Amino acid sequence: MIKNIEIADMEIKGPLIKGSFIERPNRFITIVKVGKKSVKSHLSDPGRLREILTPGRELYLRKAIESEHRKTDYSTILAKYNGELVSLVTALPNQFVKECIDSRILLFLKDFELVKPEVVHGNHRYDFLLKDKSGDLFYLEVKSVTYVENGIAKFPDAVTDRGRRHAQSLQALVETGFQAGI
Template sequence: MLVVFPTLVKTTFIERPNRFILLVKREDTGEQIEAHLPDPGRLKELLVEQATIWVEYVDKSSRKTSWTAILCETKEGNLVSLQTTIANKLAETAIREKRIPSLRKWSIEKRECKVGSSRFDFLLKNDQGKKRLLEVKSVTLSRTGEGFFPDAPTARGARHVQELTKLTEQGRYEAAILFVAQRNDIRSVAVEAIIDPAFAQSIMEANQANVQIVAVSTNLSKDKIAIGQEIPFLI
């Protein structure tokens, strides 16, 4: 349930040339460097002038950049993870260790489960032999303690939710969606309907079809990130 960060270097955000690259300035040497950005979301509330970005050095010749952006620090001092894939790692460990109350009766049977034309993050099972598909979403957008998803329109996300709803209604699988708040100032999660009304509609329909919707917080520092506690998801 814990992901440990290596030694991080403090930098200042300069610009974002494209979705996956940041130009930042090292605080210790003043050098301008490029860092890979694992989160392709808009992040416009985070990547602002003079924002603090914590980066990791990666010694791999196959990469175009030698640095990866790991954390963003807001002007209020809150930390935000910039690694969307960590949400799945945290979720997997938390489910295995029975740390999420709403999913405590389930265990992981398979990762990356393909059903029809879609691939879902996990296939779960319980002691009664039931199967449950689980999608994991990473939440980084926050306003006054409430997390919102998504921070940019996601047609793929809406399609996955719609397919989970359909499979549930057909009785083929049970289904659940887990929102992982990857910042340390979120107390609840909701859908950002203004940014993506189609995704908001798909979540409402999923909820009506008894797709389980769960949200969890994280405990985040410059050293590590871990699943915190279950928090409200506001429909």
């Protein structure tokens, strides 16, 4: 069991339990071998994850806080892929990017400050609204990348209408004078 781990200086709190992937009966459930038993675990990432979720793949789970609304006792947190830990928690990239914005370690965003996370503009919700020193606004969308081909991270791992509409909405923001990026 891992107590706490840091990924690129971001700590994932709480003990993690090592297991190995068996199967994925639907988009939000993994069956994982932990010790000698198989457990059902919630998976927050609905992506294809074909390269990541392969039989025998080392996974790290967290015991869930008991809730009458949960259908599983565990959450799938990380996978080990080519010697690296890959996040399978869709909220984690936003937490990581927020820490990077706040500490100004992303060079291309060093002149921006956070105005508001989870901001709505028109019919779309964006992960972050930033502002530069001139007061110009920048809409930032963060994506978790789990698909890697020939050492290059690629997004998305499958064509989606939602993703296309989101990219088009960012383009429309740029065309009306805002700054925007993914």
